[in-house]
Amino acid sequence: xxxxxxxxxxxxxxxxxxxxxxxxxxxxxxxxxxxxxxxxxxxxxxxxxxxxxxxxxxxxxxxxxxxxxxxxxxxxxxxxxxxxxxxxxxxxxxxxxxxxxxxxxxxxxxxxxxxxxxxxxxxxxxxxxxxxxxxxxxxxxxxxxxxxxxxxxxxxx
Amino acid sequence: xxxxxxxxxxxxxxxxxxxxxxxxxxxxxxxxxxxxxxxxxxxxxxxxxxxxxxxxxxxxxxxxxxxxxxxxxxxxxxxxxxxxxxxxxxxxxxxxxxxxxxxxxxxxxxxxxxxxxxxxxxxxxxxxxxxxxxxxxxxxxxxxxxxxxxxxxxxxxxxxxxxxxxxxxxxxxxxxxxxxxxxxxxxxxxxxxxxxxxxxxxxxxxxxxxxxxxxxxxxxxxxxxxxxxxxxxxxxxxxxxxxxxxxxxxxxxxxxxxxxxxxxxxxxxxxxxxxxxxxxxxxxxxxxxxxxxxxxxxxxxxxxxxxxxxxxxxxxxxxxxxxxxxxxxxxxxxxxxxxxxxxxxxxxxxxxxxxxxxxxxxxxxxxxxxxxxxxxxxxxxxxxxxxxxxxxxxxxxxxxxxxxxxxxxxxxxxxxxxxxxxxxxxxxxxxxxxxxxxxxxxxxxxxxxxxxxxxxxxxxxxxxxxxxxxxxxxxxxxxxxxxxxxxxxxxxxxxxxxxxxxxxxxxxxxxxxxxxxxxxxxxxxxxxxxxxxxxxxxxxxxxxxxxxxxxxxxxxxxxxxxxxxxxxxxxxxxxxxxxxxxxxxxxxxxxxxxxxxxxxxxxxxxxxxxxxxxxxxxxxxxxxxxxxxxxxxxxxxxxxxxxxxxxxxxxxxxxxxxxxxxxxxxxxxxxxxxxxxxxxxxxxxxxxxxxxxxxxxxxxxxxxxxxxxxxxxxxxxxxxxxxxxxxxxxxxxxxxxxxxxxxxxxxxxxxxxxxxxxxxxxxxxxxxx
Numbered sequence: 001x002x003x004x005x006x007x008x009x010x011x012x013x014x015x016x017x018x019x020x021x022x023x024x025x026x027x028x029x030x031x032x033x034x035x036x037x038x039x040x041x042x043x044x045x046x047x048x049x050x051x052x053x054x055x056x057x058x059x060x061x062x063x064x065x066x067x068x069x070x071x072x073x074x075x076x077x078x079x080x081x082x083x084x085x086x087x088x089x090x091x092x093x094x095x096x097x098x099x100x101x102x103x104x105x106x107x108x109x110x111x112x113x114x115x116x117x118x119x120x121x122x123x124x125x126x127x128x129x130x131x132x133x134x135x136x137x138x139x140x141x142x143x144x145x146x147x148x149x150x151x152x153x154x155x156x157x
Numbered sequence: 158x159x160x161x162x163x164x165x166x167x168x169x170x171x172x173x174x175x176x177x178x179x180x181x182x183x184x185x186x187x188x189x190x191x192x193x194x195x196x197x198x199x200x201x202x203x204x205x206x207x208x209x210x211x212x213x214x215x216x217x218x219x220x221x222x223x224x225x226x227x228x229x230x231x232x233x234x235x236x237x238x239x240x241x242x243x244x245x246x247x248x249x250x251x252x253x254x255x256x257x258x259x260x261x262x263x264x265x266x267x268x269x270x271x272x273x274x275x276x277x278x279x280x281x282x283x284x285x286x287x288x289x290x291x292x293x294x295x296x297x298x299x300x301x302x303x304x305x306x307x308x309x310x311x312x313x314x315x316x317x318x319x320x321x322x323x324x325x326x327x328x329x330x331x332x333x334x335x336x337x338x339x340x341x342x343x344x345x346x347x348x349x350x351x352x353x354x355x356x357x358x359x360x361x362x363x364x365x366x367x368x369x370x371x372x373x374x375x376x377x378x379x380x381x382x383x384x385x386x387x388x389x390x391x392x393x394x395x396x397x398x399x400x401x402x403x404x405x406x407x408x409x410x411x412x413x414x415x416x417x418x419x420x421x422x423x424x425x426x427x428x429x430x431x432x433x434x435x436x437x438x439x440x441x442x443x444x445x446x447x448x449x450x451x452x453x454x455x456x457x458x459x460x461x462x463x464x465x466x467x468x469x470x471x472x473x474x475x476x477x478x479x480x481x482x483x484x485x486x487x488x489x490x491x492x493x494x495x496x497x498x499x500x501x502x503x504x505x506x507x508x509x510x511x512x513x514x515x516x517x518x519x520x521x522x523x524x525x526x527x528x529x530x531x532x533x534x535x536x537x538x539x540x541x542x543x544x545x546x547x548x549x550x551x552x553x554x555x556x557x558x559x560x561x562x563x564x565x566x567x568x569x570x571x572x573x574x575x576x577x578x579x580x581x582x583x584x585x586x587x588x589x590x591x592x593x594x595x596x597x598x599x600x601x602x603x604x605x606x607x608x609x610x611x612x613x614x615x616x617x618x619x620x621x622x623x624x625x626x627x628x629x630x631x632x633x634x635x636x637x638x639x640x641x642x643x644x645x646x647x648x649x650x651x652x653x654x655x656x657x658x659x660x661x662x663x664x665x666x667x668x669x670x671x672x673x674x675x676x677x678x679x680x681x682x683x684x685x686x687x688x689x690x691x692x693x694x695x696x697x698x699x700x701x702x703x704x705x706x707x708x709x710x711x712x713x714x715x716x717x718x719x720x721x722x723x724x725x726x727x728x729x730x731x732x733x734x735x736x737x738x739x740x741x742x743x744x745x746x747x748x749x750x751x752x753x754x755x756x757x758x759x760x761x762x763x764x765x766x767x768x769x770x771x772x773x774x775x776x777x778x779x780x781x782x783x784x785x786x787x788x789x790x791x792x793x794x795x796x797x798x799x800x801x802x803x804x805x806x807x808x809x810x811x812x813x814x815x816x817x818x819x820x821x822x823x824x825x826x827x828x829x830x831x832x833x834x835x836x837x838x839x840x841x842x843x844x845x846x847x848x849x850x851x852x853x854x855x856x857x858x859x860x861x862x863x864x865x866x867x868x869x870x871x872x873x874x875x876x877x878x879x880x881x882x883x884x885x886x887x888x889x890x891x892x893x894x895x896x897x898x899x900x901x902x903x904x905x906x907x908x909x910x911x912x913x914x915x916x917x918x919x920x921x922x923x924x925x926x
Binding site for chain 2: 020030031035036037038039040042043044046047049076078080081086090093094095096097099100101102103104105106109124125127128129131132133134135136137138139140141142143144145146
């Protein structure tokens with residue numbers, strides 16, 4: 001199969017890669033760009049563990065073809081903290097014990113940040129519905145929802 | 158109890174606080190490495206050809222066309238593995254027969270379920286490996302199949318194993334266990350197990366009221382978000398290295414050694430971070446295949462399951478068919494209880510039958526009990542442990558009948574349970590006499606809880622149910638080194654299955670030394686670094702791991718005291734250890750300044766060398782765990798949808814080392830129970846194929862399905878742990894199914910005896926009414 005050469009930006013840095021036309025963005029991020037913080041839980045867009053931002057839009061990278069990202073900005077969990085400082089959401093997830101096994105955590109953080117950028121003052125119900133595309137089997141969601149609400153409050157100042 | 162470590166009441170500084178978990182930053186930054194995140198230079202990619210049929214004779218396999226594809230390096234079938242004798246060995250709360258395990262890893266004469274591995278191949282890329290599967294030719298002779306547990310038990314049912322005869326075991330309290338000679342006809346019933354206490358007939362003859370009901374539950378999957386993944390390397394001189402995500406790398410090593418005929422010392426298993434297990438990652442699936450492939454090519458072989466493969470070929474819990482009969486006198490005292498639990502074990506025997514039968518009535522002090530269990534093979538994947546394996550199936554029946562009894566007797570459902578609750582000194586029908594337990598406390602706290610007294614509206618209902626899990630200790634090791642600056646390196650071998658045991662162990666060690674918990678770094682050692690550890694199962698991680706960490710710390714502290722005595726030139730008994738310092742035992746000893754752990758560590762070379770402690774133990778004295786849950790639901794009568802309004806978990810933790818992680822276990826377990834009650838089920842077509850092999854159709858609860866889960870941590874100390882710890886991970890999943898069914902009854906007037914209470918089923922019942 002002919003491979004395509006793609007140029008994009010990942011977490012603000014230029015990157016380029018060769019990919020087959022049926023290869024997913026998730027596969028490229030994990031296997032070629034070697035950023036394994038984005039997780040594969042289902043490869044059918046049901047679990048949200050592979051959530052990334054594509055030009056500011058929340059997507060499942062398992063449902064995005066790698067050839068689609070030509071010239072676009074990809075943001076993954078690896079770009080979430082700001083130098084030495086964790087993002088407020090990352091810090092609140094730690095303080096609230098909002099993670100256990102942690103496999104879903106990168107996806108939740110990416111999705112939660114996208115929510116708070118859109119809606120800085122969400123209700124509990126809005127948080128729950130926004131995050132309904134991310135599966136967590138450990139926490140029962142309680143501490144995740146608490147952490148997101150608390151982060152939103154701190155971010156509003 | 159001999160060989161246990163006693164509880165000591167003392168003032169605590171670290172235990173009970175909520176420090177941030179040591180694995181936390183790696184998990185919020187994407188840095189944590191799980192099974193599929195491991196990549197080794199030169200690795201190949203393995204893929205598995207799986208049976209498309211639920212039951213078929215494998216007449217021949219032709220891999221030549223697959224091997225001819227450029228980039229395909231190796232192919233293996235069941236013939237590449239030695240056949241194993243039929244022999245039962247306990248592994249991870251389950252009994253393993255390696256004859257069966259080798260056949261589950263890769264089929265030999267027959268495919269026994271849709272998804273059963275037939276061929277494994279290794280290729281230079283994932284896409285070539287997947288392409289190669291299409292060129293594998295298997296000649297199947299399709300056989301009739303049996304999926305349902307009740308059908309499988311009937312005489313004349315399609316047999317999975319023609320050589321399987323029912324093993325009959327009877328255990329009567331106060332008598333030696335007996336086994337009968339097996340029946341002459343082969344059967345899908347691998348085992349019939351009976352527990353008896355007292356006189357069941359006589360007991361029922363004294364009953365004022367008897368309720369007898371039948372219940373059905375469906376298999377549910379553990380649903381961990383991380384699919385199974387492994388990378389194995391076998392060198393030319395037969396040294397094996399395996400990276401894998403499991404609940405017990407030592408058990409993975411034992412199983413691989415046995416299945417591949419390799420000495421244990423030649424296999425090193427390195428645990429990765431675990432992306433959820435809940436009992437489903439206690440046993441090998443991919444590891445022996447990856448090792449066998451690597452044995453041929455001597456390159457690392459990486460294998461990762463798809464979600465479809467996870468659903469079709471790993472886990473799930475059994476399906477259960479349960480009959481429960483309970484009789485009470487007119488005051489509500491239970492006089493007799495009888496149950497039959499038929500559990501589907503999947504393609505091979507070994508459902509969690511002992512656990513289901515043992516936990517069935519054990520929450521109550523009953524004079525006359527009988528529990529009969531059947532372990533039944535069917536054409537489904539071999540079941541695996543799932544959080545309190547077997548217990549939710551039995552409890553669904555028993556706690557539903559308890560609710561009905563309370564209603565008929567006009568007694569509050571919590572009062573009926575309080576009246577009959579097991580307590581310290583109660584002898585169970587399986588022989589154990591309970592030490593100090595906290596069941597009554599959970600019931601009384603439930604009764605007084607504000608959530609038990611909130612008024613309900615139309616179409617709403619409130620249900621309660623209880624749960625019990627015996628908990629275990631088992632083989633556990635740790636090694637502790639005092640670093641030269643007085644910080645601590647603790648190496649453990651019992652996997653932190655995500656509950657936060659690394660944090661809890663650091664806190665217990667810090668408490669022993671009298672230092673801050675962030676001075677203790679906890680690392681999970683690989684199999685070459687420590688003695689054997691059992692899988693993290695039976696809620697043993699923080700309990701058993703804690704005991705060996707504490708004992709290792711105590712040895713190191715003793716050594717610190719020896720070094721202080723040497724430094725001061727005083728007898729050892731004139732040195733005490735307090736709050737992180739060696740101090741003179743009294744002012745008579747002399748005016749020595751206390752020596753901190755850092756002071757002692759700094760001078761360790763001069764006083765005898767590095768300071769360390771270690772502990773290896775078959776840990777005893779796990780404290781039984783009990784809990785009570787209260788659930789409020791609202792039923793939408795137009796759609797049949799059940800909404801959880803409030804859910805309250807009240808459970809005895811013995812002592813919560815890190816309360817946030819205890820709450821996390823209560824909340825996570827309760828929501829898994831909600832999924833089991835309302836949505837989750839394995840759905841098979843008439844063709845015997847699993848139809849819902851993805852998270853879209855196998856619907857686990859999402860954030861918008863559940864409310865905040867209220868928790869109340871009861872602390873009745875376990876007498877056999879220095880800080881009173883009991884295992885807590887499993888109990889929370891037990892009560893929800895019955896508590897929700899009982900609440901739905903209150904909301905609708907309809908008793909549901911089969912799970913899940915999915916909208917179509919609830920709507921059909923409402924419409925029929």
